[in-house]
Amino acid sequence: MRVDWIRGSGNGTVHTFTVVRQSGDPYFKTKLPYAVAMIELDEGVRIMSNIVDTPLEVLRIGMSVEVLFEAAPGGIAIPLFRAPGRGA
Amino acid sequence: MRQGHLSGQVSIVGAATAGIGWDTRNSVSEIMAEAANKALDDAGLRLTDVDGLFAVTPYYWMPSATLADQLGIQPKVTDSTNIGGASVVAHVGHAVRAIASGQCEVAVIAYASTQRSDGGKLVTGADVLPYERPYGALFPISGYAMVMQRHMHDFGTTREQLAKVTVAASQWAALNPEALKPEPLTVADVLASPLVSDPLRKLDICLVTNGGGAIVLTSTERAKKLKKPAVSVLGTGESHSHCYVTNMRSFTATAGVESGKAAYEMAGLGPEDMDFAQIYDAFTIMVLLGLEDLGFCKKGEGGGMIDAGIGPGSRLPVNTTGGGLRYCHPGMFGIFLLVEAVRQLRKECGKRQVESPRCGLVHGFGGVLAGNATVILGVDA
Secondary structure, three states: OOOOOOOOOOEEEEEEEEEOOOOOOHHHOOOOEEEEEEEEOOOOOOOEEEEEEHHHOOOOOOOEEEEEEEEEOOOOOEEEEEOOOOOO | OHHHOOOOEEEEEEEEEEEEEEEOOOOOOHHHHHHHHHHHHHHHHHHHOOOOEEEOOOOOOOOHHHHHHHHOOOOOOOOOOOEEEEHHHHHHHHHHEEEEOOOOOOOEEEEOOOOOOOOOOOOOOOOOOOOHHOOOOOOOOOOHHHHHHHHHHOOOOHHHHHHHHHHHHHHHOOOOOOOOOOOOOHHHHHHHEEEEEOOEHHHEEOOOOOOEEEEEEHHHHHHOOOOOOOOEEEEEEEEOOOOOOHHHHOOOOOHHHHHHHHHHHOOOOOHHHHHHHHOOOOOOHHHHHHHHHHHOOOOHHHHHHHOOOOOOOOOOEEEEOOOHHHHHOOOHHHHEEEHHHHHOOOOOOOHHHOOOEEEEEEEEOOOOOEEEEEEEEEEEO
């Protein structure tokens, strides 16, 4: 398989999702409840992510989402998603 | 390649469970060995007859070698293929080919786990991708929750229909003296149980218990000289469509389509010929997908088939032990599907006995619908 880097638009739709209500993990326990989703990027690939800054009640399969990045230890940034128009 | 010439060449001649329960002082290898010895007794064979060893468990680096140490044997054929809960179901196909080609004569397939005593959580060697780890998905619960969500969206499958899988399991468990949760459950009970990962609730999820099991296989020719009726392996199939959730091409269909097709083709049979089905049920949605992908109904019609009934007295009895949901669930459940299929075909099942079964289907899933293996078993009428 030939793989290339391309610039993504950062936009996608929710292919499927779940809201995690319980966790034994000391870090994720502090985040409950939170949404885990499979995001279908407009470029045609699917990735796992969290949907943040968005009320859990409005989550739907097929809804549009846009990327935001959260800085993480080690100088990396983690892609997260939210409903459009909810940016600061 | 079709493997019809292998159909019926090899039979299961022994089957046993061991150590099913909430507490144990035994190690995993001790429970595997106990199950293997009980299955050999059941077959009327001895440990010295065994020259093929198949084992899997998340506990050991080399499960078949660990079991061989415990049993004190040196096999000619060894196999610890791990495709999660589908592993031992896949091992049946591997054993059939090893025995039919003369590589070994008597094969033991075994599994055990003490996950209940070791913290009460699923014990798994599953690795998590760096592209999944930061997001806190519960493995494998959130993966199955996302499958459930998408199936409900695409096909209008309801929460009530999925709850009925647990209700049917509870009805079977009530008839099974080995079942650890024989109490009756209603749809309302399932829907009132706590959400774990939407839309999946606690009673959509299997038990966490200890236990193990084993089966013994040999050529059907040799099987005819043994004490119990031979249960012939008519068809086998295996596949995996992905390992990680990120690489799932579909959230509503599984590689059970392909493993099932291979097994049906080898057997020269179809879903309409099956008198029961044992489909791995770590989560309620797995049974629904199994019914669809193994051709018992069309894609999207699993909910309707569950409405029509999969419990005692139904047209297609499914998971006649009570399954991973209500019988026991020491992790990779495949061995218990196989043991029950053997017991049903030998008519050893007492109150939960299916009426005069001639053929039955076993389907194992592993990981988040990743590993798939199907076995079709039959007895002479």
